[in-house]
Amino acid sequence: MLLHLLLLPLFQGSTPSAPLFEELGPAGLGGATLTSGSPQKDWILEVNGGGLLLGDFDADGLTDLVLVDGSTPERVLAGTPGLPPRLFLGQGDATFAPAGDAWQMEGGRWGTGGAVGDLDGDGREDLVVTEWGPDRVLRNTGAGFEPVAEAGLVGERWGTSAALFDLDLDGVLDLAVVNYLDFGFDSVDTREGGGCIWKGHAVNCGPEGLEAQHDQLYRGRGDGTFELAEAGFAPGRAAFGLGVVAGDFDVDGDLDLYVTNDSTPNHLWDNRASEAGHELVEVGMRRGVALDDSGREQAGMGVGAGDLDGDGRADFVVTNFSGESHNLYLSGERRSYRDRSHQLGIGGASTPLLGWGTGFGDLDLDGDLDLFAVHGHVYPQADEPGTDTHYAQPDLLWRNVGSSIEPSFEVEDLSDAGPTVSRAAASADLDRDGDLDLIVIELDGAVRVLRNRADELHEGAHWLGVRLVDPTEGGSRSPIGARLELVLPAKAEGEPKRLARAQISTTGGYQAAVPAEAHFGLGDAGAAELLRVIWPDGQVQELEDPALDRWITVERSR
DSSP states (O other), rough: OOOOOOSSSSSSOOOSSOOOOEEEEEHHTTTBBEEEETTTSGGGGGGGOOOEEEEESSSSSEEEEEOOOOHHHHHHHHTOOOOOEEEEEEEESOEEOOOOOGOOOOOOSSEEEEEEEOSSSSSSOOEEEBBBSOOOOEEEEESSEOOOOOOOOOOOBBBEEEEETTTSSSSOEEEEEOOBBBBOOSOOOOGGOOOEEEEEEEOOOSTSSBBBOOOEEEOOOOSSSEESSOOOOOOOOOOOOEEEEEETTTTSSOEEEEEEEETTHHHHHHHHTTTTEEEEEOOHHHTTOOTTTSSSSOOOEEEEEEEEESSSSOOOEEEEOOOOOOOEEEEEEGEEEOTTTTTTTHHHHHHHSSSEEEEEOOOSSSSOOOEEEEESSSSSSGGSSSSSOOOBBBBEEEEESSSSSSSSEEEESSSSSBBBBBEEEEEOOOSSSSSSSEEEEEEBEEEEEEEHHHHHSSSTTTEEEEEEEOOOSSSOOOOOOOOEEEEEEOOOOEEEEEEEEEEEBOOOOSSSOOEEEEEEEEEEEOOEEEEEEETTOOOEEEESSOOSEEEEEEEEOO
16 A cells, blocks of 8 residues: 555644743753853854764763864964863763763864764764864774874864765765865954944954855775765865755665855755766755745855655755845755745744754654754844844744644744854754753853753653664664654544654754654654664665654664
């Protein structure tokens, strides 16, 4: 029997009177903060914030967190290393504790973001840390992280986000590093110089007027090292890159990349096989995801991907600068997309705001995808009269009040925190209660943990979480690229069965990484008939009648 997607929401829940997310305050991360220059933000280097890398680094089944910290101009000019990344171990209740001394890491020049995946085939999750300066690889030994001295990462660019994915389907993870712009304290004007004016106020300079940098593509060697790919990102495509997501966006069996660019058109890199091997071809303009619905380039910051309308193809959300609405690109015919932000309820509320971390997820467990976005301006001067905006801005939840095939959104506050200057954000079920929680960086403030209350507010809603384990020796054992299909019974006799899909990716959109796992919100669907796992190499594995309302682990069959 052919499977069809559901035409109505799986679960009809009521809008809660309180925000869906609860701020845990100091209890979440013990008041941890990150450093990104001075509060005055005299240089553009100081405004983007640090990184959030989620994964199970000590292999205890709980989600851990690596905070990628930055530096200050004073440290850089004095030749002092930046502040080191720090590992916090998940406690299983949405709180974290600092890891022991064995897990301590050294600082680079100025940390920004990174990626998570098994780079050497030992089953442990390793790190790539992006920097303003040399990017770094840190190998997980099981008792700590050790730097890979000859990792093969080239140059000293300003790396922002990164993606680990298997470009050529050889079982080894490859790496894409998204780069921003050419910066130097001796070559870029400071705010105090008065050379850059925004709405009548002197501000830090860039990105316009500065030189954009090419992104970089590396092929993995399978031992934690890389080599720069000859068939990398196309010449002439340098841009002010900030965010990235990986996925099989054209459903042809390999992983593609979507990159958001600040003040330049966004890039969609189509993974294509040829006699010479796999290469990336830029198709963003022709497929409709490079510009907004009026044909204008915007200042793309964060990005998220998910199948909003049930056609089996990913849709995209892109956050932008204040005065530009966020984009919501829905997939259409012939692999094309259309920006439907205003039609679906995203555009109006987002236009005054400057967005960063974002993503899709069934945040209220009703069977369709919602989206979140966090906000904050780049100029402290936004609080001055006449700017029509503010430095601190609200973080928002767009709840899907339509369906899993005809989405429509209503906006509400993400939490009761009030306006903040937010940057990177990442989602995961931190307390294993079945709903997706959030971690958010507040620039010059705390790293915030937001606990999702959907399990309390929507009693009776069902869910399923899936982790994949590949014990196969050789190559990467990360399940990045694996696809999952969950077959649900028909709601009534004579109606079609329902199909929910997910794909494993650790890209978190903006300077973030998320766990290599899948989460399904199922509403009132109290049973599932089949869970199908399509491993990255095409092997299919099926589990009949999977139990719901729990996290399950599927080990690859030999």
